[in-house]
Amino acid sequence: MTQSASDDRVRVGLMISSMRGGGSEQQTLLLLRHLDRHRFEPFLCLTQAVGHLLPLVPEDVPITTMTCDKPGVYFPGRQLRAQVRAVRDWAQRQNLDVIYDRTFGMTMIASAAVDALGTPRVSTIVSPPDRAVPSLERRFQKLKIRRLSAAYRRSHTRLAVSRLAAKSAIEFYELPESAVHVIPNPVDVANIKRQAETGRSVHLPAFNDPAGLHLVCLGRMSEEKGQADLLEAMRLSQIRDDHGDASKPALLLTLVGDGPDRAMLESLVTQLPHPDRVRFAGHFANPYGVLAAADGLVLPSHFEGMPNVVLEAMALSVPVLASRCGGTLELELSDPTIRWFTAGDPASLADALENFRDDPAGNSTRVRAATRHIKRFHEVSTVVGQIEAKLMSAAAGDRSRKK
Secondary structure, eight states: OOOOOOTTSEEEEEEESOOSSOHHHHHHHHHHHHSOTTTEEEEEEESSOOSTTGGGSOTTSOEEEOOOOOSOOOOTTHHHHHHHHHHHHHHHHTTOSEEEEESHHHHHHHHHHHGGGTOOEEEEEOSOHHHHHHHHOOSSHHHHHHHHHHHHHHOSEEEESSHHHHHHHHHHTTOOTTSEEEOOOOBOHHHHHHHHHHHTTOOOOOOSOTTSEEEEEESOOSGGGOHHHHHHHHHHHHHHHHTSOTTSOOEEEEEEOOOTTHHHHHHHHHTSSOGGGEEEEEOOSOOHHHHHHSSEEEEOOSOOSSOHHHHHHHHTTOOEEEESOGGGGGGOSSSOOSEEEOTTOHHHHHHHHHHHHHOHHHHHHHHHHHHHHHHHHOBHHHHHHHHHHHHHHHHHHHHHHHO
16 A cells, blocks of 8 residues: 555545444445555544454544444434534544445435535445345334435435445435446455465364365344355255265355344254254454355345455355345356355255255356456456545545635
């Protein structure tokens, strides 16, 4: 990363809730690392300054936290108003030329904070809002949707990580057809490979059957991520194995992550014919060693914007089994890159698991196509360059206004 002391650099403020390690946090960190320092001076604002990615933020990036009012009597909107004041003060204090708000929560705060100041915003939509907003915002839902619609209409530029997320946003927020530009998530292949080498030192309890095929599922343990479907598929597959060809290798599964559904998932494992073939690894900062060592990645999500974990598996040449949903479908064009199954359908997933085991040549063919796809559409310098162009365009108008 090259530093520059030029006063002509665009001062860009990036907003995200925390640095705990979710897909949007990882993408924000990637952007902070790769923004051209000859042209941009980045700043970071967090709802909470927590997360294992926090120490990885480049040293030249000032970090601000959305300080909130001291605890007191609760009333609706109190915390939001405090966050809005904090972001407005931050934007004025740093004299920001443009704000990059990622996720609908950050867009709502940023819009209320800086639209009146005239600071342009580049807003990124990371999940189909028709699925994500109802599942994550249970209280005052209609009011929040109205505010989000207005916030996105006021954004200078609206980005989406997939065509499906863009289409959903246009319909859900009632935006003009041409209002959302698709820029897919980038992947830093070289960095992921370095992390995978470092992460190989992670030691997990050994399976009783080391000759089996080792599958891994990474993600937050919550309903929409579909781990319960995966465990039911494992149950169906184990029953078939017990009545079928005993020479086939066993399917072994490692679940990486944590979340509100973990206890329920652990209970489901106890009901499997062979519970010793599933293990819980918990959450750890660098999962890439486990991913790189796996025979395959399984993504059983019910909906996705553009799943980082699939991009990372592709970068590491790990075969992918994934549900046909959301932006994941856009990771395959003419050549097969993924072994598909139907979202929310354990029987379809069980079939995909068995096809994966029975067709190693097909897995290799998909891996080669996935490598080509990553290089063509998700290479980090190319995609970050597209985002930089949107930031520069938005900032240009603000700088003219300030003059």
